[in-house]
Amino acid sequence: MEYITCLCREDRKLLLLITSLSAFAHLLTHRLIKASAENLLKGGLFGIDLNKTTAKDYVAIKKQIRTKSLQTLLDTPSLKSRMIPESAGIIVGCAYISTVLVISWMANLPLLATHASMCSITTMLLVGFVDDVLGLRWALKIVFSVIACAPLVNSDASGRFLVLPVPFRGGIIQTICETILPGPHAGFSLGLGYWHTVIVTLICVFCTNAINIYAGVNGLEAGQSVLISLNVIVYSFLHLTSSSEIHRFWNIALLQFPFIAVSTALFRLNMYPAKVFVGDSFTYFAGMVFAVTAISNTFSKTLMLFLIPQILNFLFSLPQLFGFMHCPLHRIPRWDCHNDRLVHSNNLTLLNAVLRCTGPLHEKSLTTLLLVLQAACGALGLLLLELVRFFY
Amino acid sequence: MEYITCLCREDRKLLLLITSLSAFAHLLTHRLIKASAENLLKGGLFGIDLNKTTAKDYVAIKKQIRTKSLQTLLDTPSLKSRMIPESAGIIVGCAYISTVLVISWMANLPLLATHASMCSITTMLLVGFVDDVLGLRWALKIVFSVIACAPLVNSDASGRFLVLPVPFRGGIIQTICETILPGPHAGFSLGLGYWHTVIVTLICVFCTNAINIYAGVNGLEAGQSVLISLNVIVYSFLHLTSSSEIHRFWNIALLQFPFIAVSTALFRLNMYPAKVFVGDSFTYFAGMVFAVTAISNTFSKTLMLFLIPQILNFLFSLPQLFGFMHCPLHRIPRWDCHNDRLVHSNNLTLLNAVLRCTGPLHEKSLTTLLLVLQAACGALGLLLLELVRFFY
Structure with a gap:
């Protein structure tokens, strides 16, 4: 409570505006997704829950889809029940963009950085949706996320310096850093120069793809996004509500409160048994929301502490991503239909690693376990952050 | 030439960067559209050329589309030849956004207004594409364009004043304006207050829909957009290359050079006989490009002088748009298949008005005539602008 009472009257009004519009966005998004499910199916955007x-069954359904008209498929109840509307992310994304734009318009704040952020987020949502509809090659998707x-890169001026942690100051590491980094250096604050562009780009590419490849069971994509967002909000409450940092807190709140609102609406419809699929539009969009929030508020190193499961999953996946091992389209576990359990497959993902440790699990239990893991890693990240502060 | 030679060395480098990247974007867009035609068809995005x-024939083709699977349709050459890929605008739009972002990144200029502009443009492109894929209700489309x-509205500070023309100064009209407008007023410069928001919103809604409803024959949407863009560029060359206005010139060049480049690529494939259709993604996107260029560079009144055919078409359409007359989905002319001529239908559009004057015309001749009309109106607009200047 001490954090909220220390906010001034103007600030409390802004907090009320953001939370109330976010709550409204949650309700609206939930309704919109349900109302659009039929439109998504009619637009040919659907998937089979593997x-x-x-x-x-899968082969039989695929054959029907190939040979029958969309109208016939939708008129056959036994088939329609197997077709799950895909790309609900586009509705979530549009609701999010609308909410943020309306809030920033109503608050009439000098949040110029927001426009650069929203530009990046909207572009990535667009790329995700185009991928859902037309199917893009992965190389093109990387180019677009760059x-x-x-x-x-253009708008972020404050993140162009690296502050050297205390143990590295004055020694050989400082000398090496000063040689590698183009500068200008000022004491322990080293100028990143063109490395700044490289780092920002890598963070964006990593974030946009990290959620996309940590997926495959109902509710995981939306669930992990909600938890990461919660983590970011808790972090901003704990560290950025001092009067000198309050503008960063508002920037984060403006981007994350609406995000958590629309994502929970999606989660409610995407959790086991999924009534809609999130689509690449959601995973790319969500990843970009985290990337821009972190970069435009200069806590990208901190964000990595909240993405431990995603980083682990990425590291596990490397041999398949870089082609050292065969990489099928879907790297999900195998379904044991007799016991309704998921069994690990040979693909290198965190899901399969967890299933190897626990043995076969029901889909719902696996999602719950993975989300508990996400929350635990998030708490660990916040704890690590406290420790890291001793070195600055 | 005097305009270009008066640019300094830095400026000439920037002009070279913008023109060369725009030229590259033109070639790339042309290739991309051709390469994506098959993807658009497979994504279910196609139309019949009415x-x-x-x-x-139309009824027969529609029946086939309803009853056969997409794969079967694409495997039947006689049918596939009638299916024209729709929504090429999404490729054009993505190419445009990429080009502008790359230029503004490479030029590394303090073009902060660009991010607000790009945010609006990307959002509208997204709305257009979602409309193409899922079909949005018109009310929702208006809400999104608002x-x-x-x-x-947030970023544009300089357009919040109305400078009273000379003949109206000091008289009853000034008194009325000063009473209506909330101020603050400074001499003949009247503060628009909340009217600024209303005006900006109306311009955006008008522009995004103006091109969309002035359509219906091959090449018209892309052709008119190219001509309007040319008009804007000529205007900026004539009026904004003085050293005090040069930043506005660059803002316009950054938004319009890439636009003209990608739109001509689309025009080449959309002109009679159309190999692709532009889709709502293009018409909304193009309209928003003009709206943001004009608003963020405070020449929105001038822009209206370049949109005379669109304004006429809008005025003609009012009875149908507001429901006083029946409004079918397509308000195009009727095709006389025996003579291969277009004959006016009973719908209230500029196309039908022109056909009433000229009598039946071949589709190609009609498009050419309408584009000549657009160019003539544009020249008239530039002339009127010279006259209007005497009153300031």
């Missing part, structure tokens, strides 16, 4: 379909972060 | 199809202009 964790609830045997291989034989281009989408250009506004961030 | 101006080349008899009513009987929301999409929020960044402009």
